[in-house]
Amino acid sequence: MKNILLAGMIGIWATSAMAHSPLNSTTPANEAVISEAPSEVLLDFKGEIRLIRVTMTHADHPSVDLDLSGNDGFIYDYAVLFQGMGSGPYLIDWRGLGSDGHALNGSFNFTVE
Numbered sequence: 001m002k003n004i005l006l007a008g009m010i011g012i013w014a015t016s017a018m019a020h021s022p023l024n025s026t027t028p029a030n031e032a033v034i035s036e037a038p039s040e041v042l043l044d045f046k047g048e049i050r051l052i053r054v055t056m057t058h059a060d061h062p063s064v065d066l067d068l069s070g071n072d073g074f075i076y077d078y079a080v081l082f083q084g085m086g087s088g089p090y091l092i093d094w095r096g097l098g099s100d101g102h103a104l105n106g107s108f109n110f111t112v113e
Contacts, residue, residue, distance in 0.1 A: 021047030021098045023106050030108040037084020037112050041066075041092055048074035048099040059088040066092075074099045087112045 027042035028034050043051070051071060055063040066080045084090075093107040 020100070020102055021045045021049045021096075021104060023094075023108070026092070026108045028110040030110070032110040033113060034110060035113055037086075037090075038082055040079050041082045043078040043080065043094065045076050045078075048076055049096040049104060050074045050099075051078055051080075051094060051096040053093075053095045054078075054080050055093045056082070057091040057093070058085040061085065063093070084112060 022045065024044045024046050026044070028038060041054075043054075050073060051068055054066040054068060056066055057063040066082065068078075068080060071078050071080065089109060089111045091107060091109045093105070095103070095105040098104050
């Protein structure tokens, strides 16, 4: 009985661990210092995700929604158009829905010299 219970618990844990789609990498990389603002930011996820919202905050300015058009459905890689606001720190916040139905969110930052 203990073995069956243990096997069931491991199966549930493994399924839930694989169900999420964490962010693998970004371009610019998290905490990168770059010489000029990029024309787009890239988000590469471990699994398929549908981004719902991506915002950019620059220095002390209010956040701005970035355009997600052209990135439809559940996909792994997103290229989001980006218009820089000069030098300084940038924070990118994202929210999405994993293909398994889980709500996901996160952020990364970079600095333009």
